[in-house]
Amino acid sequence: MRLKSNAVITGVGGFVPDNILSNSDLEKMVDTNSDWIVSRTGIKERRILTDPTLATSDMAVAAVKNLLENTGVSAEEIDCLIIATSTPDHLLLSTASIVCDKVGLSNAWATDVNAACSGFLYAYTLGASLVESNRYKKVIVIGADQNSAIINYKDRNTCILFGDGAGAVLLEPTTEDIGLMDSVFKTDGHGREYLLVPGGGSKIPATVDSVEANQHYIRQEGRIVFKAAIKGMTETCTEVLKRNDMTIDDVNWLIPHQANYRIIHAVGENLGLSEDRVKVNIDRYGNTTAATIPLCLWDFKDDFKHNDNVIFTAFGAGFSWGATLLKWGTLRKA
Incomplete structure (x- = not known):
C-alpha cells in the first residue's frame, strides 16, 4: 500500500529586472504625483523589463535557474513545470515549453495556466495535486508576468500599478503532515x-x-x-x-x-x-500579477x-x- 503523499514547498527562486520605474519617473510621463500614488496604492517603484529581445519566458528562466541553484536540484530531475502567466511570449505556443528548452528541463512536461492575478494560486494547487498523486516527484510552479508589455503608459489609472517579475517554487512529496x-x-x-x-x-x-x-x-x-x-x-x-x-x-x-x-x-x-x-x-515591485505571491x-x-x-x-x-x-x-x- 502506498503512503499518502502531501506536496511541500522545498525551494523558492525569483527574478526581477534591474530597471526601476519610480513614482518620480511616472510624474514625468503622466499627470500624477508620487505622494498620491503611495497614499492610494502603497507603491513606490516597480521593476520593468526594458530589453526588447526579452520576454516573460526569460524572467521565468531566471527564476527557475535561481531556484535550482538554491536547492542543488538538477534540471534533469524535474518532472513537470507549470507556469502561471497572463503575458505569454506568444499565442498558441506555451511559455512553459520555451522555459523547458531554455533551462534544459529535458525530462519534464510543461503547460501554462492563465487566471491573471490568481494564476499562481491555481497553478500551485494543480502542481500539488500532481505530487499528491504519487506520479510526480519534483514539480516546479512559476508565476511570471511582463505587465509592461500590456500597459498604456499614457493611462495614469493603470500604469502606476504594474511591474514585471517572476517567482518559482519546487514541490516535492512528503509523508509528514505539512505542505x-x-x-x-x-x-x-x-x-x-x-x-x-x-x-x-x-x-x-x-x-x-x-x-x-x-x-x-x-x-x-x-x-x-x-x-x-x-x-x-x-x-x-x-x-x-x-x-x-x-x-x-x-x-x-x-x-x-x-x-x-x-x-x-x-x-x-x-x-x-x-x-x-x-x-x-x-x-518595491508593484503588482506583478501571477508573480506576486x-x-x-x-x-x-x-x-x-x-x-x-x-x-x-x-x-x-x-x-x-x-x-x-x-x-x-x-x-x-x-
Whole structure:
C-alpha cells in the first residue's frame, strides 16, 4: 500500500529586472504625483523589463535557474513545470515549453495556466495535486508576468500599478503532515468586463483598428475591482480556516496578492490579523500579477519556520479568487 503523499514547498527562486520605474519617473510621463500614488496604492517603484529581445519566458528562466541553484536540484530531475502567466511570449505556443528548452528541463512536461492575478494560486494547487498523486516527484510552479508589455503608459489609472517579475517554487512529496492542506477557489465570469485586455484574442484579433483603439492594453474599473477583491479574499480566507477548524490565531503568516496596499491592509484587518503577520513587498515591485505571491516567498523565505501555518490569497481578472492553506516545511539547501 502506498503512503499518502502531501506536496511541500522545498525551494523558492525569483527574478526581477534591474530597471526601476519610480513614482518620480511616472510624474514625468503622466499627470500624477508620487505622494498620491503611495497614499492610494502603497507603491513606490516597480521593476520593468526594458530589453526588447526579452520576454516573460526569460524572467521565468531566471527564476527557475535561481531556484535550482538554491536547492542543488538538477534540471534533469524535474518532472513537470507549470507556469502561471497572463503575458505569454506568444499565442498558441506555451511559455512553459520555451522555459523547458531554455533551462534544459529535458525530462519534464510543461503547460501554462492563465487566471491573471490568481494564476499562481491555481497553478500551485494543480502542481500539488500532481505530487499528491504519487506520479510526480519534483514539480516546479512559476508565476511570471511582463505587465509592461500590456500597459498604456499614457493611462495614469493603470500604469502606476504594474511591474514585471517572476517567482518559482519546487514541490516535492512528503509523508509528514505539512505542505498544502486545503484550498477554496471561486470563479465568476460576470466580472470579466471590469479587468481585461480586450484585444489580441479570437474575439478581437489584432488589426490596425484594434491597435489604434488601444485594445491591447489593460483596462480596469478600479473601484469595482477594489471592493470585490477585499470581499473575495476575506471570505475565502475565512472559509478555508473554518473548513479546517482553525481560527486566525492559528495563522502565522498571510501572503496576499500584492495588488494594492489598501486592499492588503483591509483584508488583514477584516480577518483580525496584525500587520506584522502580513507579508508586503508591493512598495518595491508593484503588482506583478501571477508573480506576486512567489516573489513574497522569495523575499521573505528566511522568516518562515517549519510547521508555520500560512495562507495564500489572491484576486484577479475573471473574476477569479481564492485562498490556500498550507503548513510550511523545510527548504532544501544547495
